[in-house]
Amino acid sequence: MTGKNVTLRLLDKADREILKLPRPVKGAIYDFQHKFKTNPDSAGLRLKQLQGHDKLYSARVNDEYRALLLRLADDDWLIVSVKHRKDVYAHLDRLTYSVNRVTGGIEYVDLQVVQEEVLNSPVSRAAAPAEPAAPAEPAAPAEPVEPARPAEPAAPEPLFAKWSEQQLTDLGVAPSLIPVVAALTTEDQLLGLVEYAPQLTGEVLLALYDGKAYDDVLEQVTAPVAAPEPVDPEDFRAAAERPATIVTTTDEALREALEGEDFGRWKVFLHPTQAKLVTRDYSGPARVGGGPGTGKTIVALHRVKHLVERLPAGRNKPVLLTTYNKNLAADLRSRLLALGGETLLSRVEISHVDQLALRTVREAEPGNRKRIIDEAQAVREWRSLLDELGEDRWDAEFLNDEWTQVILGQAVTSRTEYFRARRAGRGGTVTRAERAEIWQLVERFTQRLDRLGVQTWDQIAERAAQLEVARARRIQALDRRREEAGGLDNIHVADGSGGWLRYRYRHIVVDEAQDLRPAHWKMLRAMTAPDRNDLFLVGDTHQRIYKNQVTLGSLGINIRGRSSKLSLSYRTTRQILRSALTLLGDETYDDLDGSSETLAGYRSVLSGAVPDLHRLNDWEEEREAIAALIESWGQMPHEQIAIAVPTNLMVSEVMKTLAQHGIRALEIGPDGPRGDSGVHVGTMFRFKGLEYQRMIIAGVTDGLVPRASVRQRRTTDPARYRTEMQRARSLLFVAATRARDSLDIFWHGEPSPFLKELIKVRPPVAA
Numbered sequence: 001m002t003g004k005n006v007t008l009r010l011l012d013k014a015d016r017e018i019l020k021l022p023r024p025v026k027g028a029i030y031d032f033q034h035k036f037k038t039n040p041d042s043a044g045l046r047l048k049q050l051q052g053h054d055k056l057y058s059a060r061v062n063d064e065y066r067a068l069l070l071r072l073a074d075d076d077w078l079i080v081s082v083k084h085r086k087d088v089y090a091h092l093d094r095l096t097y098s099v100n101r102v103t104g105g106i107e108y109v110d111l112q113v114v115q116e117e118v119l120n121s122p123v124s125r126a127a128a129p130a131e132p133a134a135p136a137e138p139a140a141p142a143e144p145v146e147p148a149r150p151a152e153p154a155a156p157e158p159l160f161a162k163w164s165e166q167q168l169t170d171l172g173v174a175p176s177l178i179p180v181v182a183a184l185t186t187e188d189q190l191l192g193l194v195e196y197a198p199q200l201t202g203e204v205l206l207a208l209y210d211g212k213a214y215d216d217v218l219e220q221v222t223a224p225v226a227a228p229e230p231v232d233p234e235d236f237r238a239a240a241e242r243p244a245t246i247v248t249t250t251d252e253a254l255r256e257a258l259e260g261e262d263f264g265r266w267k268v269f270l271h272p273t274q275a276k277l278v279t280r281d282y283s284g285p286a287r288v289g290g291g292p293g294t295g296k297t298i299v300a301l302h303r304v305k306h307l308v309e310r311l312p313a314g315r316n317k318p319v320l321l322t323t324y325n326k327n328l329a330a331d332l333r334s335r336l337l338a339l340g341g342e343t344l345l346s347r348v349e350i351s352h353v354d355q356l357a358l359r360t361v362r363e364a365e366p367g368n369r370k371r372i373i374d375e376a377q378a379v380r381e382w383r384s385l386l387d388e389l390g391e392d393r394w395d396a397e398f399l400n401d402e403w404t405q406v407i408l409g410q411a412v413t414s415r416t417e418y419f420r421a422r423r424a425g426r427g428g429t430v431t432r433a434e435r436a437e438i439w440q441l442v443e444r445f446t447q448r449l450d451r452l453g454v455q456t457w458d459q460i461a462e463r464a465a466q467l468e469v470a471r472a473r474r475i476q477a478l479d480r481r482r483e484e485a486g487g488l489d490n491i492h493v494a495d496g497s498g499g500w501l502r503y504r505y506r507h508i509v510v511d512e513a514q515d516l517r518p519a520h521w522k523m524l525r526a527m528t529a530p531d532r533n534d535l536f537l538v539g540d541t542h543q544r545i546y547k548n549q550v551t552l553g554s555l556g557i558n559i560r561g562r563s564s565k566l567s568l569s570y571r572t573t574r575q576i577l578r579s580a581l582t583l584l585g586d587e588t589y590d591d592l593d594g595s596s597e598t599l600a601g602y603r604s605v606l607s608g609a610v611p612d613l614h615r616l617n618d619w620e621e622e623r624e625a626i627a628a629l630i631e632s633w634g635q636m637p638h639e640q641i642a643i644a645v646p647t648n649l650m651v652s653e654v655m656k657t658l659a660q661h662g663i664r665a666l667e668i669g670p671d672g673p674r675g676d677s678g679v680h681v682g683t684m685f686r687f688k689g690l691e692y693q694r695m696i697i698a699g700v701t702d703g704l705v706p707r708a709s710v711r712q713r714r715t716t717d718p719a720r721y722r723t724e725m726q727r728a729r730s731l732l733f734v735a736a737t738r739a740r741d742s743l744d745i746f747w748h749g750e751p752s753p754f755l756k757e758l759i760k761v762r763p764p765v766a767a
């Protein structure tokens with residue numbers, strides 16, 4: 001019998017349980033869900049209500065396994081667990097499900113499993129926090145225990161005794177777990193519980209355990225996932241639709257979830273805060289911030305999918321997905337393919353911003369075949385010019401920055417405009433007479449580039465922005481004429497008004513937004529009509545490693561009121577995250593729009609070892625120690641290991657040492673890793689957007705991180721010193737937050753000043 005319109009969803013966490021089952025059982029589950037959707041009442045499925053539960057049912061997967069399902073409505077079912085037959089009926093009274101009153105999401109808890117796996121777990125560590133010396137110290141939740149008589153050690157103090165049942169419930173802890181929470185006395189037990197508990201319960205407990213104040217947890221962890229409307233705890237159907245019920249429904253997703261090992265959970269199970277951002281209808285440009293690994297790229301990809309699903313049918317590509325460089329664009333393409341296949345890709349243009357700019361310029365100026373030079377080459381040209389002129393009052397890098405950031409950055413086209421131009425963020429005052437001199441030098445410089453037949457990426461971006469802005473103006477003028485003429489038909493296309501002219505894209509999604517140049521923003525703004533859901537930007541200013549600080553509002557991109565933040569890291573452990581945060585020091589960071597932004601609430605529910613610090617005597621010893629460390633890791637796939645160093649020369653030297661030890665290595669070039677297998681080695685700049693199981697950062701020595709030239713500016717150019725120090729910190733922060741499971745930091749001689757706080761709490765392991 002077919003034709004029934006049955007919805008079958010899978011609750012997250014049930015999928016984790018399923019992943020652990022033997023392969024044939026997974027196959028059986030796939031067949032089961034297919035049969036179930038065709039007809040839940042077919043005899044073979046033996047669907048029956050469980051005793052004592054009005055919504056919980058069991059159905060037969062195979063001889064041994066049973067699926068437990070919640071009936072949300074007549075033909076709407078949710079798989080909450082797949083268990084061995086004998087484990088289902090023995091403890092019926094221990095299966096609990098409810099609608100969380102805070103989030104409005106459905107939560108399922110098997111108290112029997114929790115009891116066995118959590119409270120009876122071996123207690124290997126005492127109730128004390130794992131890292132007694134760490135900076136964001138896990139607050140001992142309870143008052144210090146009275147010293148007990150030596151013969152009779154005091155019973156371990158419960159971890160959460162400090163908070164009342166009501167307080168925990170208000171934070172969103174699942175009520176059925178409150179007695180279990182009250183009994184937790186060790187970190188191992190807590191981590192065990194987090195594994196089985198509903199998402200919010202786990203996040204709340206870890207945040208409290210890590211020493212966060214109650215009100216901060218309420219504001220940073222609970223409030224972002226609280227249901228906006230009053231929750232009816234009996235309405236499971238409504239609950240299933242809320243983002244707090246993390247489920248999948250589609251056949252394809254279910255199949256992938258069952259296929260196992262390589263299954264990307266990110267494709268299917270979004271965190272409620274992520275899901276909200278993906279599906280929201282924005283009245284204009286929107287921005288998503290958040291620390292490393294919080295899934296900003298994942299949100300950008302899902303957003304693209306969401307936007308494409310709402311497009312009218314067609315063959316064109318009205319959605320642009322763009323990012324900082326070629327390597328990252330290639331990565332976005334492969335992840336988008338994984339998320340939505342060729343059908344999705346066929347509606348999306350994926351290009352990095354410089355490529356877009358170059359295409360725009362070449363389209364308008366087909367004869368322009370100038371060679372493109374990078375920033376380092378441009379600075380060298382400045383130096384040659386200054387040498388030739390015998391000019392020693394100006395510094396080549398300063399002039400290049402002034403040219404790119406003030407003159408090109410603000411599209412300054414005349415000396416008079418330059419006299420009036422704002423130099424925000426540039427530091428130091430430049431007098432009118434000095435501006436006159438700079439202007440003259442800039443003119444000579446651009447003539448020199450013209451003569452050499454070269455152009456810089458900054459020039460291309462600026463030219464592209466001008467062209468696109470002019471194009472947008474023509475479109476707007478045309479729109480006005482259409483309106484005045486009472487419709488398109490009344491316009492004569494042949495009159496040169498360009499009746500064909502359209503905005504290039506309907507929606508633009510930008511990843512790594514913190515590093516785009518002002519000209520890029522002007523170009524992107526002009527490529528899409530100011531409309532609902534026009535621009536969606538994700539990025540983290542703590543990870544800005546280039547000079548391009550912008551105020552989006554001044555570039556015509558108004559994100560006010562449409563800015564949000566993700567704060568749960570899916571990549572790295574709590575231990576690595578905490579250490580990485582110390583690298584940022586007390587710097588302040590912007591929100592891309594002239595105000596400041598912090599990483600408050602940034603957290604992880606993953607746990608692992610604390611990072612190791614290694615102090616060596618010289619660079620050669622450092623390289624040998626790295627090789628030895630990698631050898632000690634045995635047979636793990638080497639592509640999961642990366643080494644980040646400060647300079648290109650150090651990349652080659654590390655590769656050489658690894659080769660001497662018979663360890664294959666490959667360099668990460670501007671277009672990504674060059675080759676297939678081996679340990680990835682690159683300068684810190686190359687690691688933007690990537691992630692590795694084991695991350696090594698080497699050469700974190702004073703004079704290298706930051707470079708000595710930066711520190712020299714302390715007195716000569718304090719404003720520039722500050723911005724360069726901040727970028728150098730961010731670079732180290734980016735490198736450290738690429739790590740999933742382990743982080744090892746090496747240096748020789750004096751450590752980088754950025755390591756100061758970290759060394760205080762974590763003394764180096766080798767000398």
Ligand SMILES: Nc1ncnc2c1ncn2[C@@H]1O[C@H](COP(=O)(O)OP(=O)(O)OP(=O)(O)O)[C@@H](O)[C@H]1O
Binds near residue numbers: 270
């Ligand atoms: N909902 C999710 N479920 C499972 N995994 C997720 C989820 N969201 C993100 N991840 C995983 O977390 C990791 C980091 O995600 P992503 O690269 O999107 O973070 P990001 O915020 O863009 O990081 P960065 O700022 O460092 O570039 C990836 O491995 C991704 O697959």
